[in-house]
Amino acid sequence: MTSIPAGVCSLSDYEHRAQQVLSESVWAYLSGAAMDGHTHRRNRQKLDDVLLQQRILCEGMGQGSCQQTLFGRTLALPLLIAPLAYQKLAHPMGELASVQAAAAQGVGFCLSTLASSTIEQVAEVSGQAERWFQLYCQPSREETLRLVRRAEAAGYSAIIVTADAPINGVRNAEQRAGFALPEGVSAVNLDALAKPQQGDSVFACWMGQAPDWQTLEWLRGQTDLPLLLKGVMHPDDAIRAIALGIDGLVVSNHGGRVLDSQPSTIEVLPRIRQAIGPNLPILLDSGIRRGSDIFKAIALGADAVLLGRPVFYALAVAGPLGIAHCLRILRDELEATMALCGCASITDIGRHTLFHND
16 A cells, blocks of 8 residues: 555554554564563553643743754654564565655664665665664674674664564464564575574573673674663663663663563663663663653653554555654654643653652
């Protein structure tokens, strides 16, 4: 489909329509969560539990803006498209559609190591989009560094190291649906790299080859690009990462796709902000569905958010136009929330803009 269906006016509308157009197995992969889905549901529940404090008759609102600056680059709103694997599952253009939509709406774009389009192809069509590369560390440092060098050469402006998924979560919905990548969809940036050694257990097969703090310290010394650590859910891990020279953190539980029965990211966010102080950039993902969710994340200590599954849904329903529409919906919702809470800029948003029951 190349047009936005009538009646689509929220991200949840895209989700409902995506389920109708995607195959059962692809839907299970895209929407599925780890084990019983407790973490996945909690991400939404706890965002819904955060209440806003409306203010009235505020002065100086006519020149308001939701722009945000990260690492010296200005975004139209504090949002980046999350690093989503295998986007060609949703649409033949895959990641090329997403980065074009990001450029059109002035938001950032993160390319996954497991993308179904190459690092270079995405760079060629990205226009003025702020592009970051998400890195899954490979079994050898040489292979990891090869990916970093490709991203640097192609003009990506930051590296996000994902640390919370050294193994896949136990995703029963995928298992029941028998999901497998269809022909023509693969992690094309890894095709020439060595496959991990196999073993007879999680520990023997994967954890012996997983990155650790020494890997992160080594990586910090290999690139001058801003380096962010994704998957931080404990203040002690945040503090340790900063000691190694990390430039930013992503508070993330992988959308509930890896470890079930975790807290939500919005619960953890204030503790991490308190632990590291006000200056280091923090991004939050997992559960963002409304512009008001972005407002809540900013109020509790984030500088920006990442948007995941809804990008897939919009891509499946209406291609790049759908993603652009999805991003515009979030901007309009965020600006409306800011206006009604008396905030003319992102810097006006804080804990005082939330309702506290104490």
